[in-house]
Amino acid sequence: MSQYVFQQIINGLALGSLYALVAIGFSMIYGIVRLINFAHGDLVMIGAFTTLALVGYGVPWPLILMFVLLVGALAGMTIEATVFRPMRGAQQVTGFIATLAVSIVIQNTGLMILSGQPRNFLFPAFMRQRVQIGTVSASLTDLTIIGLTVVLIALLLVIVYRTRLGTAMRATADNLAAARLMGIAVNRTILTAFAIGSALAAAAGLLWGGKFGQIDPLLGFAPGLKAFIACVIGGVGSIGGAMLGGYLLGLAEVLFVGLLPPQFAGYRDVFVFTLLIVILLLKPSGLFVRHVEERA
């Protein structure tokens, strides 16, 4: 494999990892409360700035990661408990508008406190070196993003599919009324879904800063939108679908740019979104969902 193609694939996997981390939480939240949460991307921004602040205080990186996960979880839980919970049972469009409002509040609070000036965000110097693998090489940053994402997703899958709390979360997402009749305190399982999903988004923020080198208070918009698209591609509400949709989207974006003639490179979204339309025409419920039932 040529170094060029390998580099593109690694690039795509790294970008796909970021999308997947955000998309999984997006999908979990939709799955459990049927809420398209446009504030979800802003957790990426919160994670990125939390990281920046802690780096400033000289906190070691493993601790920063723990702390970012915690801040993300607390932020997600706060939003759910104070804004979304009181609206539960209202029309879907009410919740949707509320998520947009929360997103704008977070972004503008960020602008007020932090100013719109982009900040430099750097992983430690050794992260920028390249790792030789046989005849090809990859940046340690990209490999770290991919590796850490795999670990976080594995952890998530264990929680969701192997623990009592995870099963209760899936039961709540599957049939909320029945879950209540089984004695599941559904507000707690919903809170847990927000905590886990938001923690993953915040972790994506840590990695996002490392990959792109600059952060600003409005950076959450792009990952939020991309996560939404990844979910639609993979099948909204499915964790596996969101993950695969994220990787597919990341790879598609990078490969379109990398493999098309250079004059098309600036228009990658044309190709990405054409692909999205084709997928939706062929499989409206998403690529990785076998069947979809609309819950009343």
Next chain:
Amino acid sequence: MAVQMLEVHDLHVFRGATHVLKGISLDVREGEMAALIGANGAGKSTTLQTLSGLLRPRSGTAVFRGTSGPVDLTRAAPERIVGEGLVQSPEGRQIFQSLSVAENLAMGAYLRTDRNEVRRTLERVHDLFPILKERASAAGGTLSGGEQMMLAIGRALLAQPRLLLLDEPSLGLAPQMIERIFDVIATLKQQGTTILLVEQNAAMALDIADRAYVLENGVITLSGTGPELAGNDRVRRAYLGMAQ
């Protein structure tokens, strides 16, 4: 003197602006099977949802004799009500379609911490419904309607009910399957489970119930023993499809 398991007095429940239950009173005694029969829309499911704490009444009382003492069903949270032993198998089965049969049953035992006891209950459920053991790893949604009904009842049993609420267990099932399900319900009663059975299928319900209530437009219009009601002219005409 039989002990009251459930006492409901003058319960009024609204759904939005609609006055669905207009002051119903009923009771269920320990060890008996009571039935609540009535046409579609009479308020049967509303009654059960209120007892499970999913709906709040406008006025009236509903007291359940739970594991730790009397529980005010008009105030207690649904999870507390389940924990105290009032467990419902809801209308339309409402199993978790995407969870495996084993996970569905595990969710029934969600509030229980005594693993050995839970395993014993699971064995009992497997004895009642061997198919649930055979298909333990199948997704709930792949079961047939009858199997899903068995799963719904099995799941409720795993919560160790002192009082089991069964909402329309015959709904949408083939006659043979209905008979099997009612056999199981009769067995449960023999084994000492107190049951409140809600049914449109009045003939089957009156056949196995000790006592029954007739609910019409949110009001209880008749009550008595199963045989009394089965012999009542009005019941025969309206619910048992017998011309006079």
